[in-house]
Amino acid sequence: MSIITVSRGTFSGGNNLAECLAKKLGYKALSREILVEAAERYGISESDLSNAIMAKPAIEERLSLKIDRIRYLSFIQATLCDHVKDDNVVYYGHAGHLLLKNVCRVIKVKVIAPMELRVTFAMERMKLSQEEAISYIRRMDKYRQKWTKFLYGVDWNDPSLYDLVLSLKEISIQTACNMISIMTEAPEFQLTEESKRAIADLAIESRIKAKLASDSKTRNYFLKIEAKDGNVKISGRVRNINDENTIREIVRDIPGIKTIDCSCIQYYPNS
Template identity: 40%
Template sequence: MAIITISRGTYSGGRAVAEALGSKLKYPCISKEIILDAAEEFGVPESKLTAAMEEPPKAWIETPAKKIAHLNYVRYALLKRAKANDLVYHGYAGHLLLGNISHVICVRVIADMEYRIKVAIEDKKLTRKEAINFIKKLDKQGLNWTRFLYGVDWNDPALYDIVINLDRISVESAVDIIAQMACMDEFKPDENSIRALDNQVLSSLVWAALTKDKRTNSSNLQVVSDNGKVTISGNTSSKKTLMAIDEVTRGVKGVTEVINEAGIGTDWQW
């Protein structure tokens, strides 16, 4: 079992690498499919989920709770796919959405600006100036998004297991390198990494349930799972809501114990 995430800037060649890698390994290659999964499972319009993954921080500040809810729906959809199958995922910061799971291979694909400009001109039928502006705009948007949500610079090589420069090697060679990594002992799932994935799936599902329920969706909560035991912390508006948090959490499949450490405070959401 291998989960491979490929981070890439606009027109850097990451999509080509992901698709070729999926074909070579016979793994599903997914990207925006998780938006469709989340929209179907949680009944949220695709446009709102896409906006949560693409809009700049200013939009998040205006409606933070709703944006975070939509982000977590998408995160759950990705985690669910990762739990069920080997996969190659590209786009929407998969290396950050999947968190600290040791059998996830985090790849960053880069290319110089000239390469990216050429591809953008061919794909979008842009002038050179338009292509440059388009690439810079999307790069800035992605950089600001990850910095705002996760406090990291997505260009930081420390976030990845490997950074591949397509100016130096071909797509085919990049695919061979990543495929070899997928066979390494360091990236094989073990008891601890599978448990970490299971815990993240359950945490995300509980969070989604709390967000969907009208009695609890205004609460500012954090959810941590450990082998079926779920700990809820944060703040909510009333004792009635605290009781509802317990009820909703216990109703999620896989939850065996609930520790509700949430308090009544003034920083609930919406």
């Protein structure tokens, strides 16, 4: 049993491939569902969550926008971790290969397709002219590259981020689906106890980030969260050293936490 992430450009066939995999393997296929659940769980609108992730960063609001995006990403990551902990999932939503980048044995796939095929898909589904379809695809690809660099500091097109890059120029969705299905049987992609613990720790880290990000007393702090076998270390800078106690109080009831080591440094913004 495996976890699969499918990354794709706009109208590159990734949605169809994910659905094909889910049907063939009997896995859950997740994309927008994670956004909807995260929005409901953390009390924000789905449109606000989606817009914060996808909006083009403006220079004058880069810092505030990045804080909002990191906050919202913690909501998405926490929700995604709850679904993948039992494996048997195909995720083709926002940056799954990066949200789960520290979890080994996840099959990270990228799908690419020739522009003419993508344009045909866009014209059919969005009722666009050829010129409008080309413009739309190029604009969305540019946005995707920019926010991946902005949020994660990586090039979305870097093949080293993936285990498999598939071009639909010469192969069908079904053939691509069959190829990935074979990979799920390989020992390299079977979840081990170690990888399950890594997922559990990532789930704890993401829940802590989400809870701190949703609390007005801690939402603007950049804190480093590390979990190892349920033992949590929190570090970073706080305005008041007493905020360490506030942080512990906010996160102490999160399931899976065994111990909390909160070692923060006070900073003086007006000095």
